[in-house]
Amino acid sequence: MAATPNAVQRLNALAGDGVQRVYALAMNALGLIMEPAQKLLGVRRMAYLFVLPNLLVFAIFILFPMLLNVYYAMTEGGNLYPQDRPFVGTANFERLYTCTDYGDPNTCLEDRFWRAARNTGVFVFFQVSGMVLVSLITSMVLNRKIVARGFFRSVYFYPVLLSPVVVALIWKWILQRDGVLNAILVGVGLDPINFMLDGTWAMTWVILVSIWAHMGFYTLILLAGLQSIPAELYDAGAIDGTSTTQAFRHITLPLLMPTMMVVLVLSLIRAVQMFDEVFVLTGGGPGSATMLMVQYIYMTGFGTQNPRFGMAAAASVTLGAVLLVATLLQLRVGRGSERHLA
Amino acid sequence: MFHRRSLATLFATLLVGLLVGSALAQVELRMTWYDDGAEGVVMREILDRFEAANPDVKVVMDTVPYSSGILESLPLQLASGQGPDIARVTNLGGLSQYYLDLRPYLSDPGYWDENFGPFLDWMRPAGSSAIPGFMTQLTVTGPFINATLFEQAGIPVPEGPTSWVEWAAVTRQVAAATGTPFAMVMDRTGHRLAGPAISQGAQFLDADGRPAIDDPGMRYMMQLMIDWHADGTMNPDVWIGSAGSYAAGNEFFVNAQVVLYMSGSWQVGQFTNLIGDAFDWVVVPNPCGPAACTGMPGGAGVVAIADTDHPAEVARVMEFIAQEENLAEFYGRSLFIPGHLGLASSGVDFATDSPLAAAALTAFSQQVPLLHPTAYAMQAYPFNFVVFNAIRDRLTQVYVGELTLDQALERIQADIDEALREAGAN
Numbered sequence A: 001m002a003a004t005p006n007a008v009q010r011l012n013a014l015a016g017d018g019v020q021r022v023y024a025l026a027m028n029a030l031g032l033i034m035e036p037a038q039k040l041l042g043v044r045r046m047a048y049l050f051v052l053p054n055l056l057v058f059a060i061f062i063l064f065p066m067l068l069n070v071y072y073a074m075t076e077g078g079n080l081y082p083q084d085r086p087f088v089g090t091a092n093f094e095r096l097y098t099c100t101d102y103g104d105p106n107t108c109l110e111d112r113f114w115r116a117a118r119n120t121g122v123f124v125f126f127q128v129s130g131m132v133l134v135s136l137i138t139s140m141v142l143n144r145k146i147v148a149r150g151f152f153r154s155v156y157f158y159p160v161l162l163s164p165v166v167v168a169l170i171w172k173w174i175l176q177r178d179g180v181l182n183a184i185l186v187g188v189g190l191d192p193i194n195f196m197l198d199g200t201w202a203m204t205w206v207i208l209v210s211i212w213a214h215m216g217f218y219t220l221i222l223l224a225g226l227q228s229i230p231a232e233l234y235d236a237g238a239i240d241g242t243s244t245t246q247a248f249r250h251i252t253l254p255l256l257m258p259t260m261m262v263v264l265v266l267s268l269i270r271a272v273q274m275f276d277e278v279f280v281l282t283g284g285g286p287g288s289a290t291m292l293m294v295q296y297i298y299m300t301g302f303g304t305q306n307p308r309f310g311m312a313a314a315a316s317v318t319l320g321a322v323l324l325v326a327t328l329l330q331l332r333v334g335r336g337s338e339r340h341l342a
Numbered sequence B: 001m002f003h004r005r006s007l008a009t010l011f012a013t014l015l016v017g018l019l020v021g022s023a024l025a026q027v028e029l030r031m032t033w034y035d036d037g038a039e040g041v042v043m044r045e046i047l048d049r050f051e052a053a054n055p056d057v058k059v060v061m062d063t064v065p066y067s068s069g070i071l072e073s074l075p076l077q078l079a080s081g082q083g084p085d086i087a088r089v090t091n092l093g094g095l096s097q098y099y100l101d102l103r104p105y106l107s108d109p110g111y112w113d114e115n116f117g118p119f120l121d122w123m124r125p126a127g128s129s130a131i132p133g134f135m136t137q138l139t140v141t142g143p144f145i146n147a148t149l150f151e152q153a154g155i156p157v158p159e160g161p162t163s164w165v166e167w168a169a170v171t172r173q174v175a176a177a178t179g180t181p182f183a184m185v186m187d188r189t190g191h192r193l194a195g196p197a198i199s200q201g202a203q204f205l206d207a208d209g210r211p212a213i214d215d216p217g218m219r220y221m222m223q224l225m226i227d228w229h230a231d232g233t234m235n236p237d238v239w240i241g242s243a244g245s246y247a248a249g250n251e252f253f254v255n256a257q258v259v260l261y262m263s264g265s266w267q268v269g270q271f272t273n274l275i276g277d278a279f280d281w282v283v284v285p286n287p288c289g290p291a292a293c294t295g296m297p298g299g300a301g302v303v304a305i306a307d308t309d310h311p312a313e314v315a316r317v318m319e320f321i322a323q324e325e326n327l328a329e330f331y332g333r334s335l336f337i338p339g340h341l342g343l344a345s346s347g348v349d350f351a352t353d354s355p356l357a358a359a360a361l362t363a364f365s366q367q368v369p370l371l372h373p374t375a376y377a378m379q380a381y382p383f384n385f386v387v388f389n390a391i392r393d394r395l396t397q398v399y400v401g402e403l404t405l406d407q408a409l410e411r412i413q414a415d416i417d418e419a420l421r422e423a424g425a426n
Helices: A005-041 A044-073 A091-097 A109-141 A149-161 A164-175 A178-187 A197-229 A231-239 A242-273 A276-281 A293-299 A309-341 B001-027 B039-053 B066-079 B108-124 B147-153 B165-176 B190-201 B216-230 B252-256 B267-275 B311-321 B323-332 B340-348 B357-372 B375-381 B385-399 B404-423
Strands: B026-033 B057-062 B086-089 B133-146 B182-186 B258-264 B281-283 B297-302
Touching: A044 A309, A044 B258, A091 A309, A109 A149, A109 A242, A109 A293, A149 A197, A149 B066, A149 B086, A164 A197, A164 A276, A197 A242, A197 A276, A231 A242, A231 B133, A231 B375, A276 A293, A276 B108, A293 A309, B026 B039, B026 B066, B026 B190, B026 B311, B039 B057, B039 B311, B057 B190, B057 B311, B066 B086, B086 B311, B086 B340, B108 B133, B108 B297, B108 B340, B108 B375, B133 B147, B133 B190, B133 B311, B133 B357, B147 B165, B165 B182, B165 B216, B165 B258, B165 B297, B182 B252, B190 B216, B190 B385, B216 B385, B216 B404, B252 B258, B258 B267, B258 B311, B281 B357, B297 B311, B297 B375, B311 B323, B357 B385, B375 B385
Parallel strands: B026 B057, B026 B086, B182 B258
Antiparallel strands: B086 B297, B133 B258, B133 B281, B133 B297
């Protein structure tokens, strides 16, 4: 039977009334807790009560695992549960940092850790600088009134939507011995190149693929930053006869600096944490030429038949500390440039 | 009307109750499995028969990739107590701490001692009389060659004792004559390298039974591998291009991109299906060195896991699969060398009309008497995977110039010593 408009209105009123009653009931129930709590704690301390649920989630899922990881870093052996693991204090860290010459991984007890550290340094430097540069150029181009601007904005963002594993598999297919790129090279009369069997080539491609996969995201952030710069500033600059280069140096770059800092921090953290794409693309090889820190941690703790959880935890504590220092430094520099701008 | 509706409701309630009741009464066991070929299909059929005869037990097969599933994930699952009830493993001794001793649950433990006795020692600590499981196959490592390529090149296949250097030379000639990209390929594992190294005189274990890697035999074999990767004899995609873990070279052989493939008997079933008669694939005797002409024994076993909540049901499943007629069917249809002494002596009727497969299985069987005692000792050594993995990873670093051979040998020994120390095996 079809409902008449009156019936619908009555239904809505009933539903609205029901919702209001449930809401009132919930608030009354909450009041039973909050009112005595407010009397007990006082109004000013009530803020802590409100953030308590969030803090609990943070403590259980972030803080506790972090502390547990630090404890694992001070234990050894193949047992999984902490209570079954012998406590060894700082022995894992001592082993990790024992080197005759820090520039030569072969002189270190844990040579793979230092190879991974060196590879990560190279990867982060070139990937982050390349990423920022390419994203900046792309965002500036996309900020202009070019033909099919919407289409190009979508195209550059598309790889961000792909799973990192899919990205790596696509590029593996392109770069392998019988891959698309070598077919093209042979097609134009050149010799094929074993990109994945040469350390330098492999690292170069790992960096390029990573930039390709993620630049869309950072381009979008920078584009938003560019669009927030008032057009009047450029108009005023044009009246004063500033060239395009001068406008970029003295208007665009300083006003974009806070956004650039966000991009820098985000891309740096992402680059240091890089694992999935590289692991699928090269497996860390050839040899250990593209093994990054997170892969070292994974391989030491999980990717082997004789896991060394303690050493993996020690390496991850080290990585966390480096990341923390780098982020704090960047934030400090960022605040400095913001003050300078003000 | 009311009467009919009530009856229908009653019937539906009873039916649902019956279904829920039987589902609740049914024990579900999980078996972690991997496939070399299509043997999982045969195992599933055997399990289906078990389930038909035992409706109170359901066995779910979780088929996983060998490298990531069996070698990497399973040990972690077992360590965390979250493992399956039954698993198919190749690291027989290394995971023995997690195995269930089936002996108290078996109706006839004598059958197991009699038919699986020597292989049970591979699965249990020294001196233990536990029965953790049985072998799904015995394996022997050895080389396959693409005989059609030899024929096309007009080069005869070497006969009689032949060294690795001679095989490398002749397969290079065949590859050059036929335009085949590579002469040889070897699975990326220290296990596959062990046979050739023992043939050259590598000892692996010292007088106290501890791993000792650096000796002239090992150096010689490693240097050959380094040279073959440098001069393009060996396909570099497997050892150099697959960092971090085990990698098989079977795809290159199946696609006729190599002349010789160093692998083992477990490939026979797969090659029968994938190559068929597209070209003649032939097993040749393990190449010789001054010490032996040996491959490595090995195999995979199905083991019961100690953390299971249903040990009695697990034992029933294991007893059913391990029955002689079921294993005869499994080995025969999977083209696996039997790991059951009764079947090994009575013979298995291999379900193939491929003369290539039959010849390959015969050739591998003929390799068994030639296996060197050191090869058996290494197979029985519970931390053999530590040794093999260290050799695999460090040797690859030599190929790409990260280490010299001397440095690699030092690192291999250091890696093994550190792993044994952490495992409390010193």
